[in-house]
Amino acid sequence: MGSPGALDRVAGAHDAAVLAVARRGEPVSRAELAAALQVTPQAISKILGRLMGRGLVAEAGTVIAGPGKPTTLYRMEPGSRRAIGLHLTRSRLHGVVADLSGEIIARRELEIGRLQPVPELVATLAAQARELAGHGDGELVGVGLGMPGPVDAADGVYRGTSWPDPWRGAPLRALLAAELDLPVLLDHDSRAALVGETWSQPGLLRDAALLLVEDGLGAALCLDGRIVRGAHSHAGEVGHTVVRLDGEPCTCGRRGCAQAEHQAALAAGDDALAARIIASIVLDLVRLVDVDRIVLGGRTVHAHHGRTMDAIREVLEAGLHGEPWQHVEVMLSTRGTDLIAVGAACEVLEHEYGIPQALVGAG
Numbered sequence: 001m002g003s004p005g006a007l008d009r010v011a012g013a014h015d016a017a018v019l020a021v022a023r024r025g026e027p028v029s030r031a032e033l034a035a036a037l038q039v040t041p042q043a044i045s046k047i048l049g050r051l052m053g054r055g056l057v058a059e060a061g062t063v064i065a066g067p068g069k070p071t072t073l074y075r076m077e078p079g080s081r082r083a084i085g086l087h088l089t090r091s092r093l094h095g096v097v098a099d100l101s102g103e104i105i106a107r108r109e110l111e112i113g114r115l116q117p118v119p120e121l122v123a124t125l126a127a128q129a130r131e132l133a134g135h136g137d138g139e140l141v142g143v144g145l146g147m148p149g150p151v152d153a154a155d156g157v158y159r160g161t162s163w164p165d166p167w168r169g170a171p172l173r174a175l176l177a178a179e180l181d182l183p184v185l186l187d188h189d190s191r192a193a194l195v196g197e198t199w200s201q202p203g204l205l206r207d208a209a210l211l212l213v214e215d216g217l218g219a220a221l222c223l224d225g226r227i228v229r230g231a232h233s234h235a236g237e238v239g240h241t242v243v244r245l246d247g248e249p250c251t252c253g254r255r256g257c258a259q260a261e262h263q264a265a266l267a268a269g270d271d272a273l274a275a276r277i278i279a280s281i282v283l284d285l286v287r288l289v290d291v292d293r294i295v296l297g298g299r300t301v302h303a304h305h306g307r308t309m310d311a312i313r314e315v316l317e318a319g320l321h322g323e324p325w326q327h328v329e330v331m332l333s334t335r336g337t338d339l340i341a342v343g344a345a346c347e348v349l350e351h352e353y354g355i356p357q358a359l360v361g362a363g
């Protein structure tokens, strides 16, 4: 993560893969792991030895399967590691601390109320992280911070909008890492949300878009089992696709963007139009990248999700009428308003332990 603090990465792809299989919930045997990874039981013994030595995996009893020695079972130790996830908006900070399985140990919410200057903001973020660090007893791996974009995840910098923005250009990852002396990962809120969702619905979201409706409107994409970032970390900015020429002015400098039109519709009390705008960009996404699952998340959509889901289903049905083979499922996020914070924590754990999404749900 390019920041101070002891890194705790697993040794390699095989260790990560064993951890991924062990994470599924049911205890597994050496033979099952060998079959899942297509390596010898001897190799699995070595990997298990390493992971058990680090407390990541533990024995979980034995079963008697036929004659001979009982078979030992293994499982991941969820409580062995923790990560903190912070979800920052312009007015609120929602934080969680989660274990290695992505389960929330504790959560905290803070209304900030105004746009703090960067040094004060970093102090606020650090204070909440320190408070959350007091919950649970696994080794603390790091802190994930999810926030509205534009965010450069690779450089750990908040790029900012074209409107006056005191956070523009702030190297938030480096500042927070220095303050906490822990690895920090910064990402776009929608991508953190999608990681969180792939952890709670393992293997289901191979070709999926998560549409996040908070103060803004954005999406994150998982294509062929991989979360897409793009050349500048901006893939999925559907909120800035124009739905009305010469429409409402937008923070990006253009007019008629879906995000600006959606906000104007909500401000005018026209929930039906707001839902139709979302539905329209969902169909565009389906056309553009051919996803078969759409996950809706974010505070604003939770407040209006019945109407929004109905509008999306209607628009998809009408839009894909001539293509009955193109089945698209629309679902609401399973993590409620914790989605981005817990997703940011899962991103840190995924980064450290390389738990491959494709394997998590396989078999």
Ligand SMILES: [Zn+2]
Pocket (backbone or CB within 6 Å): 239, 240, 241, 250, 251, 252, 253, 254, 257, 259
């Ligand atoms: Zn825009």
